[in-house]
Amino acid sequence: MYHKEKSIQIKNSASALYNNLSVLRIAPRRLTYFTVVHANVVNMVSASWDGLNYSHRQLQSKEPNVATSTSLIMQAAFCVLPSRDLLVVTSQKGIQMYESDGSIMVYWHALDTPETPTAQAVFARGISAVWENYICVGVSSGSILVFDVPSKGSNITLSEVLEEHKESITDMASECSGSQECIADLVSADDGGNLCVWKSGEEFQLLNKISGFDMSCSSVKLWKGTVVAGYGTGQIRLYEAVTGILHAEVNAHARWIYSLDIAPFSGLLLSAAEDSLVRVWHLTMTPETNSVEVAHLHNECVTDTQICGAKFCDGDGYAFAVTGYDLSEIIRYTQS
Amino acid sequence: MSVRTLPLVFINLGGEMLYILDQRLRAHNTSEDNSEKVLNDIVWTMFSKPFMDELLKPQQLYSHRTLKTVLTRLAHSSIMRLNPASMDRLYELMIMAFKYQVFVCPRPKDLLLISYNHIDAIRELVKDTPAVVNQVDETHRKIIEVYASSSEGEFQLLRQTLLIFFQDMHVRVSLFLKSQVQNPNGRFALLTSGPVPHRVDVPGLIRTFNSKGREVRRSEFPTGGSYTSPIREGSFELHGDRVIRLGTNMYEPYTIFLSMYNPSCNASTLLQTDDAPNLLAKEELNLLARLMGSMKAENVPGVETGFRISLFTTDQEEEEAEASGGAEESLCGVINIQAMQDEQAATELARIAGQFAEREEESDNPSSSKGDDLLAMMDDL
Numbered sequence: 001m002y003h004k005e006k007s008i009q010i011k012n013s014a015s016a017l018y019n020n021l022s023v024l025r026i027a028p029r030r031l032t033y034f035t036v037v038h039a040n041v042v043n044m045v046s047a048s049w050d051g052l053n054y055s056h057r058q059l060q061s062k063e064p065n066v067a068t069s070t071s072l073i074m075q076a077a078f079c080v081l082p083s084r085d086l087l088v089v090t091s092q093k094g095i096q097m098y099e100s101d102g103s104i105m106v107y108w109h110a111l112d113t114p115e116t117p118t119a120q121a122v123f124a125r126g127i128s129a130v131w132e133n134y135i136c137v138g139v140s141s142g143s144i145l146v147f148d149v150p151s152k153g154s155n156i157t158l159s160e161v162l163e164e165h166k167e168s169i170t171d172m173a174s175e176c177s178g179s180q181e182c183i184a185d186l187v188s189a190d191d192g193g194n195l196c197v198w199k200s201g202e203e204f205q206l207l208n209k210i211s212g213f214d215m216s217c218s219s220v221k222l223w224k225g226t227v228v229a230g231y232g233t234g235q236i237r238l239y240e241a242v243t244g245i246l247h248a249e250v251n252a253h254a255r256w257i258y259s260l261d262i263a264p265f266s267g268l269l270l271s272a273a274e275d276s277l278v279r280v281w282h283l284t285m286t287p288e289t290n291s292v293e294v295a296h297l298h299n300e301c302v303t304d305t306q307i308c309g310a311k312f313c314d315g316d317g318y319a320f321a322v323t324g325y326d327l328s329e330i331i332r333y334t335q336s
Numbered sequence: 337m338s339v340r341t342l343p344l345v346f347i348n349l350g351g352e353m354l355y356i357l358d359q360r361l362r363a364h365n366t367s368e369d370n371s372e373k374v375l376n377d378i379v380w381t382m383f384s385k386p387f388m389d390e391l392l393k394p395q396q397l398y399s400h401r402t403l404k405t406v407l408t409r410l411a412h413s414s415i416m417r418l419n420p421a422s423m424d425r426l427y428e429l430m431i432m433a434f435k436y437q438v439f440v441c442p443r444p445k446d447l448l449l450i451s452y453n454h455i456d457a458i459r460e461l462v463k464d465t466p467a468v469v470n471q472v473d474e475t476h477r478k479i480i481e482v483y484a485s486s487s488e489g490e491f492q493l494l495r496q497t498l499l500i501f502f503q504d505m506h507v508r509v510s511l512f513l514k515s516q517v518q519n520p521n522g523r524f525a526l527l528t529s530g531p532v533p534h535r536v537d538v539p540g541l542i543r544t545f546n547s548k549g550r551e552v553r554r555s556e557f558p559t560g561g562s563y564t565s566p567i568r569e570g571s572f573e574l575h576g577d578r579v580i581r582l583g584t585n586m587y588e589p590y591t592i593f594l595s596m597y598n599p600s601c602n603a604s605t606l607l608q609t610d611d612a613p614n615l616l617a618k619e620e621l622n623l624l625a626r627l628m629g630s631m632k633a634e635n636v637p638g639v640e641t642g643f644r645i646s647l648f649t650t651d652q653e654e655e656e657a658e659a660s661g662g663a664e665e666s667l668c669g670v671i672n673i674q675a676m677q678d679e680q681a682a683t684e685l686a687r688i689a690g691q692f693a694e695r696e697e698e699s700d701n702p703s704s705s706k707g708d709d710l711l712a713m714m715d716d717l
Contacts, residue, residue, distance in 0.1 A: 016499040039500050072337050072500065092337065117339050117394040121493060168489065191489030215535065216489035232443075232488055233536050248544045251537040254528075254563050256443075256492065276526050277560060294542050296557030304519065304526045306439070326503060326523070 001280070001298040002320070003336050007329040008045055011056055012038035014308055014323040017074060018125075018218045019171055019259050021309025021323045021330070024078040024085060024100060032313055033100065034330055035076045035087065036323050042076045042089055044102045045330070057102045061091035072123075079129035083151035088135060090124035095137050095145070097156065106154040109147075111139065126169040130186045131200045134159070138169025144188055146204060162204055167191040170218050176264045177224045183207065184241040187227050189217035195227060197241045210244045219260040221269075224285050226292055228269060230257030236271055238283075238292050247292040252279060259310040263317030268297075270320055272310035276302050278322055278333075300333060337497035339394035340486070343479060344451050344494070345403070346391055348437065348583065350382045351454030352430040353407060357416075358461060359587045370415070372464065377414035379462050383475045392482060397501055428507045435502040436517065437582040439524050442533035444491035446580055448483055449570045452476070453583030456575075476574055511586060528561030538563045 014020050014036045024033040030049040035042050042059040061073045071092035078100060079086045085100035097107040113122050124145075126138025135147045135156075142165035148157050167190040175182045184207055185200040193212020199205040210227070219230040226247065227239045234253035239246055253273035261270040262283075269281040280298040285291075305324035313319040319334045354375060361371040381387060398406070407430075408423050418426065437450050455476050462468040486494075506522025517525050532538055539561070544553040570579035 013504055015503060016496045039503065072497075074337075117396075119339065119394050121337060121339050123337065167487070168493075170489070191487055214487070216487070216492060232492065234532075234539060235537065243547075245547050246545050246549065248542065250543075251539045251541045254532045254536060254539050254559075254561065275561070276528060290547055291544065291552075293544065296542065299558070299560040301528060301560055304523050306526065325499060326506075 001335060002300065002333040004300075005319075005332040005334050006051065007331045008034065008047055008054060008321075009329050010034075010036055010043045010045060011058060011328070012036075012041060012043055013326045013328045015039055015073075016306065016308055016325040019075060019077070019309060021259065021311050021321060022077045022087075023311045023313055023321060024080070024087075025314055026100075033078070034321060035078070036309065036330065037073045037076050040072055040091070042073060042087075042102075044087075046101070059087075059089060059096075059098065059102050061089060061093065061096065074123050074125040075127055077127040079127065079135050081129050081135075081149060081151075082132055084149075086129075086135065086149070088127045088137065090127060090137055092121075092123045095124050097135070097147075107147075107156040109145070109158065121168075123168075126172040126188065128172040128174045128186060130174045134200055136162075136172055136186060136188075138165075138172055138188060138190075140168040142166050142169060142190060144169060144172070159202075160204060162188075162196075162198070162206075164188075164196050164206055164209070165190040165194060167194070170216060171220045173221045175222045175225070176262060178264060179224065182225045184222065184225060187220050187222045187241060189220040189229060191216045193217045193229075193231060195220065195229060195239070197227065207242055208244050210239055216256075218257055221260050221262045223262045223264060223267070223283070226283070226285065228260060228262065228283075230260045230271060230273075232256045234273060234275070236260070236269075236294075238294065240290070245290075248294050250281075250294055253277060255306075258306075258308045261311045261320070263312040263315055265315040266317045268312065268317035269294075270310050270312055270317070272307040272322060274306040276305050276307060276324075278302065278307060278310050278320075280317075280320075302327075302331060337396070337500070338490070338494040339396060340482070340490075341397045341494055341497050341501075342391040342395065343388065343482070344447060345397065345434075345498070346382065346406075347451045347479070348434050348454050349403075349407060349430045350378075350410065351451075351458055351583070352433045353411065353426060354378060354458060354461060355585045355587050356426060356429060357411070374414040374416045375461050376465050376468050378410060379458055380468050380471060381413040382410055383458075383468075383471045385471075385474070388475050388478065392478065397497060400501075428505075429509060431502065431505060432507050432509050432512070433586065434498075435505060436512065436524055438495055438498050438502065440517075440526070441495065441582065442580065443535070444488055444495045445486075446533070446570070446582075447491060447495060448479075448572060449578045449580050450583035451479065452570075452572070453578050453581070455479075456578070457583075457585050473574065480572065480574065528559075529563060531564050531567050534566045534569050536566065538565060 015038050017037055020037050022035045032047050034045045040061050044057040044059065046055045061071050073089055073091045076087065076089045079088050087098040087100050087102055089096045094108060094110040096105055098105050111122055111124060121140055123140045124137050128136050130136055133149050135149055137145045139145065144162040145158060146160040146162060148159040165188065170189050170191055172186060172188045174186050175184060183199060184197045186198040188196045193215045195210040195217065196206060197208040199207055216232040217229045218232060221228045222241060225241050227241045229237050234255055234257060236250040236252045237246060238248040252271050253275050255274035257271060257273045259272045267283045269283055270278065272278045278300040279296065282295045282297055284293040302322060302324055305327055307322055307324045309323040311321055313321055319332060322331045358375060361374060404423065404427050407427065408418065411418055441447055441450060455472060459469060459472050508522050509518060512518035519525060539559045540556050542555045542557060543551050546552050568579060571577055
């Protein structure tokens with residue numbers, strides 16, 4: 001179904017972090033951007049569609065105008081808003097937002113770090129663009145910071161702090177089907193496997209809370225009102241977002257899942273785990289019976305590699321890319 | 337990242353170091369008294385309350401340089417002396433062993449079982465000295481207490497922090513190469529078969545439910561691997577069967593832990609090498625220790641004699657050592673310890689390590705960086 005393409009070499013190897021690959025497709029310029037985190041650096045590659053041009057850039061995690069003090073980065077993700085695209089980088093010290101090509105930092109938000117370290121680690125993790133003008137970022141305490149993003153410029157402000165989770169945020173996702181009918185806009189996941197479903201607005205509204213079973217949910221997606229969640233047990237669960245009804249449960253992987261992605265136009269689902277496997281599934285929604293079907297389509301084994309990032313490169317799922325711990329390349333697959 | 341890595345880092349790296357030193361001391365027919373003294377002294381320092389309390393403070397992981405310096409100091413808390421080149425080699429072996437254990441660890445919480453395997457073996461090494469055994473037990477209890485409330489997610493964060501620390505290190509270890517847990521390119525093998533970790537279901541099943549929560553459909557999919565049910569869970573108590581073999585002494589002959597993780601390398605294959613068990617492991621350690629100066633461990637009663645261990649002193653001596661490998665040259669060929677390329681770094685390290693002999697008088701150090709407190713405190717022991 002898929003065959004391997006030529007890999008893209010990156011300057012450093014990927015770190016073992018959840019959701020460690022972000023992809024931004026820029027159709028007008030026939031380019032795709034990829035970002036992969038290595039310790040305190042974000043490796044950005046811009047790849048032309050004809051496969052001839054690759055340009056690289058590295059971003060460091062640090063406060064602006066401070067020469068030293070970099071910190072470990074937890075995640076880097078592109079946020080696509082109607083008016084602009086931004087690259088958000090979260091670390092132990094704070095949150096940076098860049099123009100999508102990584103050229104200029106437009107915003108910096110410092111996390112509250114106590115003078116002497118406490119038993120709880122401090123970091124930001126979990127990034128999602130929501131609706132028209134919000135970017136939400138999770139924090140290790142369980143808080144979710146909601147930033148209001150204007151259509152241009154750097155006047156980004158912290159609009160709200162959502163305090164619902166009690167454990168570190170792992171991942172967040174917004175409704176990606178493009179449908180206006182969905183009530184839920186955002187789902188957030190934490191280290192205990194708990195999921196919160198939100199409606200965005202000047203004040204975000206909590207629509208539902210789905211309890212975890214004491215097992216970290218490392219990656220989450222929201223599509224057509226369905227939450228797709230990947231867990232440390234290797235399981236994928238599909239819930240109806242607003243009601244919390246469990247639609248399906250898949251014993252998908254033998255190890256911790258690190259990344260999930262959905263191709264919104266085709267309903268293809270990508271799952272990747274530490275067991276070295278990437279799997280492609282197909283989701284079918286039947287609104288009449290309120291059911292969801294999961295069908296398995298394809299496996300790829302990246303030998304001896306604990307996969308840490310996997311993303312579709314386009315909305316149909318025609319191609320996908322994969323990163324692995326200690327691997328200095330982005331592996332690509334295309335439909336045959 | 338995680339602020340709770342240091343206690344586990346020291347227990348596991350320290351444990352690996354003790355395995356290697358124990359094997360080396362015995363291979364060189366060091367007197368039992370001296371061997372016991374060396375190991376007891378190191379364990380005593382490592383598990384001492386001030387040292388452990390310092391490690392247990394929430395803090396970021398030290399850099400490789402600092403870690404190596406502290407471990408050198410730890411080794412020198414005994415009457416044995418290692419030169420910087422030897423310490424480099426030792427450090428590489430320790431790091432690669434621990435990297436392997438963290439990498440293939442079935443689930444993040446098993447990092448504790450790996451640590452407990454090390455502690456159990458350490459307890460065995462010092463069993464004839466009750467005071468040291470008590471020290472080990474006390475520390476073990478503290479570790480159990482500190483990590484008791486950590487969730488799986490927090491253990492995974494700890495593991496991720498360690499993996500970042502080990503990133504890009506692919507030193508080849510002959511023992512791993514022989515048992516095929518490491519590939520010739522230095523990367524560890526990951527099996528898509530064998531028992532799944534505790535709490536994980538064997539992959540392959542898709543279940544669909546209706547809105548009442550009743551299962552309405554069940555289907556299977558090809559997993560591309562051959563997984564089996566989990567084995568029983570190991571014990572997290574002070575004493576008990578840890579079940580997983582990661583963290584046990586891989587330098588012991590006839591070790592069967594490898595067979596658990598590599599079906600093609602079963603216990604009987606290992607037992608067949610009766611005459612020269614783990615030939616490559618021995619050869620590697622011999623290679624390392626080839627230039628070990630004679631350990632002047634004259635057993636003069638009542639007088640403590642320090643003895644020097646010098647592994648590789650110069651690159652030239654390293655080459656000579658490899659050349660004299662003789663019949664085992666083909667085996668030597670696979671041994672690829674990264675040569676020490678950064679002369680400056682090595683000199684710097686030696687200077688830092690040397691400083692500790694001089695620093696013993698200093699009590700105040702205003703410019704304390706990570707690990708300095710620990711080092712200063714060790715000088716007071």
